[in-house]
Amino acid sequence: MNENGKCDSDEPFAITGTDGNYTLTVTAKEKAKADKNAPLLVSGGMDIDTDANLTGTFKAPYTGGTTTNITPITTLVSAMVAKGTPVDTAYKQVAKALNLTETEVKSDPVKLAKDDNNTKAIAAAMTIHRVITIMAKSAKVNNSKIYSDLVTAIKTVADDSNTTTKSIATIVNTAAVEANSTLPSEAIRAAKMAVTIGKTISSAITTYGNTNIQDAALASYTALNTIQEKVTTALENNTTIDNTFITNVESNALATL
Secondary structure (H helix, E strand, O other): OOOOOOOOOOOOOOOOOOOOOOOOOOOHHHHHHOOOOOEEEEEOOEEOOOOEEOOOEEEEEOOOOOOOOOOHHHHHHHHHHHOOOOHHHHHHHHHHHOOOOHHHHHOOHHHHHHHHOOOHHHHHHHHHHHHHHHHHHHHOOOHHHHHHHOHHHHHHHHHOOOOOOOOHHHHHHHHHOOOOOOOOHHHHHHHHHHHHHHHHHHHHHHHHOOOOHHHHHHHHHHHHHHHHHHHHHHHHOOOOOOHHHHHHHHHHHHHHO
């Protein structure tokens, strides 16, 4: 309720079930006490698709609705809201910047893939999470900082009618060259792998199909760990992350996949 990025003892909370669903009760008194832009926040726990511990936190604007999905996509929305963008505008701009519809941004990406054969949102969500995680780990900062650092770039990409290919890769690469970029230098270097990460995840989803998201997630998780390891080693050794490096890492990741 105070937007400090964690669940304090006097704040409402719930523990998700094994399927990731939750029921959160927020009293009128708690809602009145909360900051205007207080988000719903997910932390801890495990990814049921990969059995990996959750890295960082996911957020979504709390609008008082009966159902709210909390994903890497809504975390971008929440980052914009935290910096003063109205909720409705934030949803519109994130949708435009990722080439998604507002409905896709607000939906459960796994359900969309399995029930509607629409894998755009799950591919975007998985790619956002891994790109930002790799950037954060490379710079030794928390994921929330990277999300926050991308807000201006989201607006730029959303409003740019000349940019036909829009994705998290477009956003992070735009953020990397901003005049007043607050991204750490290591995160900027790691951001160069965003396209490769997206290709790896899309390939996994294509290979395993829209109904087998669990295997796609598990396979891509293993492949993406190889990218993380190679980026970490490159940064430690001050190796240039150029097109040759990216091509080699991409080949390795797809072979692992």
